[in-house]
Amino acid sequence: MAATSGVVHRQVEGYRRPAGGDEPEVTSNRHFQFGGENGYLSQAIKFSPSQSGFVGESPVAREILGLAQKLSALHSTVLITGESGVGKGLVARMIHSGGPRAEQPFVTVSCTGLPSELVESELFGHEKGAFTGAYEKRVGRVEIADQGTLFLDEVGDLPLDLQPKLLNFLQERTFTRLGSNKTISVDVRVIAATNQDLKGLCREKRFREDLYFRLNVLLLHIPALRSRKEDIPSLVDYILTRISQYRRCKSFLVAEDAFEALLRYDWPGNVRELENILERSTAFCSDFTIRYNDVPSEILNHAAPDIAEANSLDGLSLAEITQMAILRTLDLCGGNKSQAARRLGISEKTIYNKIRELRSSDRNGALLHGNALENLFQKKTERVAVR
Ligand SMILES: Nc1ncnc2c1ncn2[C@@H]1O[C@H](COP(=O)(O)OP(=O)(O)OP(=O)(O)O)[C@@H](O)[C@H]1O
Ligand SMILES: [Mg+2]
Numbered sequence: 001m002a003a004t005s006g007v008v009h010r011q012v013e014g015y016r017r018p019a020g021g022d023e024p025e026v027t028s029n030r031h032f033q034f035g036g037e038n039g040y041l042s043q044a045i046k047f048s049p050s051q052s053g054f055v056g057e058s059p060v061a062r063e064i065l066g067l068a069q070k071l072s073a074l075h076s077t078v079l080i081t082g083e084s085g086v087g088k089g090l091v092a093r094m095i096h097s098g099g100p101r102a103e104q105p106f107v108t109v110s111c112t113g114l115p116s117e118l119v120e121s122e123l124f125g126h127e128k129g130a131f132t133g134a135y136e137k138r139v140g141r142v143e144i145a146d147q148g149t150l151f152l153d154e155v156g157d158l159p160l161d162l163q164p165k166l167l168n169f170l171q172e173r174t175f176t177r178l179g180s181n182k183t184i185s186v187d188v189r190v191i192a193a194t195n196q197d198l199k200g201l202c203r204e205k206r207f208r209e210d211l212y213f214r215l216n217v218l219l220l221h222i223p224a225l226r227s228r229k230e231d232i233p234s235l236v237d238y239i240l241t242r243i244s245q246y247r248r249c250k251s252f253l254v255a256e257d258a259f260e261a262l263l264r265y266d267w268p269g270n271v272r273e274l275e276n277i278l279e280r281s282t283a284f285c286s287d288f289t290i291r292y293n294d295v296p297s298e299i300l301n302h303a304a305p306d307i308a309e310a311n312s313l314d315g316l317s318l319a320e321i322t323q324m325a326i327l328r329t330l331d332l333c334g335g336n337k338s339q340a341a342r343r344l345g346i347s348e349k350t351i352y353n354k355i356r357e358l359r360s361s362d363r364n365g366a367l368l369h370g371n372a373l374e375n376l377f378q379k380k381t382e383r384v385a386v387r
Pocket of ligand 1: 053054055056082083084085086087088089090091195235238271272275
């Protein structure tokens with residue numbers, strides 16, 4: 001399991017749970033409530049940085065927020081980097097709306113997927129007849145952004161032949177429309193974003209180094225969600241609250257085992273993927289409750305504990321290996337004991353007995369907190385380290 005799992009589980013344990021009672025099953029029926037009035041999460045969110053729209057409780061998220069607030073007050077160019085879906089667009093908007101240009105336009109230009117001529121016309125505008133198909137004069141985005149902020153999204157995709165023009169604009173804050181000689185001057189703040197390694201692109205001569213240095217005045221990197229899993233609980237709460245608001249429905253519950261699957265998954269598509277998965281899960285769940293089986297299988301299938309680590313039995317006693325096999329199989333079968341028993345080639349009764357044994361040896365309540373497997377790995381690691 002990744003090093004972050006301990007943090008995640010501690011955080012999960014801090015969550016509001018219905019009071020007391022002995023749970024009859026390993027995969028419990030406990031739920032986390034999202035979007036309610038008095039929950040831990042709602043309170044955390046009320047007083048947290050999420051008022052800005054940027055949700056996250058991790059030190060990294062707080063740092064990003066603090067940095068974005070500082071950058072808001074300045075006029076210098078900002079480069080935001082990070083994988084797709086981490087929130088680069090959101091942070092760019094935050095920087096704009098937290099600063100003195102907030103009342104002025106925030107204009108986005110996507111530098112991706114368009115031929116050079118169209119990007120140039122999109123950026124700087126064109127005169128009538130400037131190129132085939134230019135039937136009307138067009139004001140470019142740079143001009144529309146005057147007094148406000150120009151957001152250059154996916155700047156790493158800017159065609160090479162356009163890069164000198166952008167560089168010139170960044171240096172002078174002047175430009176000419178395509179097909180015109182008239183120099184126009186504007187006052188815009190530039191924020192650029194990329195999910196590419198611009199330095200690497202410079203080495204490959206696909207991005208001009210001088211432009212890179214012009215853009216990289218103030219750098220804000222947003223790490224991938226998998227490296228700040230502590231943010232997942234508050235993001236889940238925020239997203240589900242938004243879904244219930246726009247659907248004008250009750251708030252959603254998330255079963256503990258479903259929630260833990262969300263925590264275990266690595267989210268290559270980051271927050272955008274989390275949004276999509278929750279949207280899908282809420283569309284198909286019943287009683288406003290996301291259960292384990294409502295979570296799409298691609299998440300469940302990739303949310304198993306680290307296989308390499310699980311496969312290594314070094315440092316575990318026979319009893320612990322048995323426990324691990326049972327817990328992992330239950331996990332894979334979504335808590336279904338008869339299915340797990342079939343997979344393990346034992347009777348259902350044996351599985352119940354083993355669970356009872358496991359519960360009675362579960363002195364720290366690890367099982368009740370749903371992190372028994374991690375606990376076993378932890379015990380194993382400690383023992384291996386001591387030897
Ligand atoms: N910390 C966060 N709090 C709340 N919502 C977030 C957060 N991070 C991202 N989001 C949401 O996730 C979605 C994706 O974010 P955004 O479009 O800003 O990502 P991006 O990094 O610009 O992605 P891409 O590189 O694909 O353009 C948006 O709906 C955004 O509001
Ligand atoms: Mg974006």
